[in-house]
Amino acid sequence: xxxxxxxxxxxxxxxxxxxxxxxxxxxxxxxxxxxxxxxxxxxxxxxxxxxxxxxxxxxxxxxxxxxxxxxxxxxxxxxxxxxxxxxxxxxxxxxxxxxxxxxxxxxxxxxxxxxxxxxxxxxxxxxxxxxxxxxxxxxxxxxxxxxxxxxxxxxxxxxxx
Amino acid sequence: xxxxxxxxxxxxxxxxxxxxxxxxxxxxxxxxxxxxxxxxxxxxxxxxxxxxxxxxxxxxxxxxx
Numbered sequence: 001x002x003x004x005x006x007x008x009x010x011x012x013x014x015x016x017x018x019x020x021x022x023x024x025x026x027x028x029x030x031x032x033x034x035x036x037x038x039x040x041x042x043x044x045x046x047x048x049x050x051x052x053x054x055x056x057x058x059x060x061x062x063x064x065x066x067x068x069x070x071x072x073x074x075x076x077x078x079x080x081x082x083x084x085x086x087x088x089x090x091x092x093x094x095x096x097x098x099x100x101x102x103x104x105x106x107x108x109x110x111x112x113x114x115x116x117x118x119x120x121x122x123x124x125x126x127x128x129x130x131x132x133x134x135x136x137x138x139x140x141x142x143x144x145x146x147x148x149x150x151x152x153x154x155x156x157x158x159x160x161x
Numbered sequence: 162x163x164x165x166x167x168x169x170x171x172x173x174x175x176x177x178x179x180x181x182x183x184x185x186x187x188x189x190x191x192x193x194x195x196x197x198x199x200x201x202x203x204x205x206x207x208x209x210x211x212x213x214x215x216x217x218x219x220x221x222x223x224x225x226x
Contacts, residue, residue: 102188103190104188116170121172
């Protein structure tokens, strides 16, 4: 579903689509390719920062549907694996086999990034959702608590203080 | 009747005006990617004020008044 905050970024070969509503701030994109994905810059995606192959590699590492891409040459798109299908399959297989080990990665000056099979309960003890990947706010300023919304960058959250 | 896999997934529980309680078997990697040894339970700071990040030290009480 399109959202007004969604953005497209293109070079001569591909268009990268950015859906902020889907982002869980795993930080994979900018930790691996800051030349292209730099949240401190506007626009935050610089399609001239790396080769098309490298950009595709990182887009494919995005754990959610927040980043996706399409070839400008339509005939190449039929061979693309639909990422949402992949994700749905991943969550199906996780629910069938039950458990994927959970890793909580503490991000410097950022959130807790959690991967694996896990459940999230709200402050009333109600099950919010069963998830495979998310990030939890550590700075106290997220408007989407308990999840991260990237606001830690705006307030200059320092995790060593 | 088939025996179900009854292994429970890890749970993250938001405590009202408090930390994030994690229950179950999980691995924590610190900011340098090093493993932090814990038992089956952890309380993660959610307010940003803890002196023992990523864990809660009760500082939210004074921060929030």
